[in-house]
Amino acid sequence: xxxxxxxxxxxxxxxxxxxxxxxxxxxxxxxxxxxxxxxxxxxxxxxxxxxxxxxxxxxxxxxxxxxxxxxxxxxxxxxxxxxxxxxxxxxxxxxxxxxxxxxxxxxxxxxxxxxxxxxxxxxxxxxxxxxxxxxxxxxxxxxxxxxxxxxxxxxxxxxxxxxxxxxxxxxxxxxxxxxxxxxx
Numbered sequence: 586x587x588x589x590x591x592x593x594x595x596x597x598x599x600x601x602x603x604x605x606x607x608x609x610x611x612x613x614x615x616x617x618x619x620x621x622x623x624x625x626x627x628x629x630x631x632x633x634x635x636x637x638x639x640x641x642x643x644x645x646x647x648x649x650x651x652x653x654x655x656x657x658x659x660x661x662x663x664x665x666x667x668x669x670x671x672x673x674x675x676x677x678x679x680x681x682x683x684x685x686x687x688x689x690x691x692x693x694x695x696x697x698x699x700x701x702x703x704x705x706x707x708x709x710x711x712x713x714x715x716x717x718x719x720x721x722x723x724x725x726x727x728x729x730x731x732x733x734x735x736x737x738x739x740x741x742x743x744x745x746x747x748x749x750x751x752x753x754x755x756x757x758x759x760x761x762x763x764x765x766x767x768x769x
Contacts, residue, residue, distance in 0.1 A: 589658040596651035603644035689729035694722035709764035
């Protein structure tokens with residue numbers, strides 16, 4: 586972005602220098618008129634006038650080159666903004682799937698518990714009661730997060746599956762703690 590701004594400023598300077606005849610009108614108005622009029626008589630010109638004409642041509646060429654460069658930079662910025670929008674869309678999709686996974690991890694076990702009831706297994710004062718209650722909940726939650734990780738855009742890495750399994754284990758630990766602390 587800053588490079589595009591710098592190129593634009595340099596182009597403005599080159600254009601202004603070419604238009605004003607490198608400001609030769611400040612000290613030699615006659616030379617300025619001769620340079621600005623293409624069919625002017627070149628007899629009696631000072632010896633430095635050909636260099637002045639070459640400098641003006643150089644400024645005009647620099648203006649053209651910088652215009653092309655500015656166009657390239659603008660197209661590069663446009664393509665980069667398109668790429669950024671695509672990345673933002675993918676990030677939004679990932680976020681939506683992650684929120685869906687969180688809802689599934691919390692909602693599906695709640696559904697299982699509400700369908701079958703947990704009163705027969707509470708309080709979880711024995712291993713038998715604990716695994717009978719937590720196995721369907723853990724299986725449901727693990728299936729939900731595994732499906733979400735598999736469908737997530739981009740490559741699913743082993744660490745994604747480990748984080749998902751860790752989330753399910755954390756949920757089961759919270760449920761186990763809550764089940765143990767339930768008053769009889």
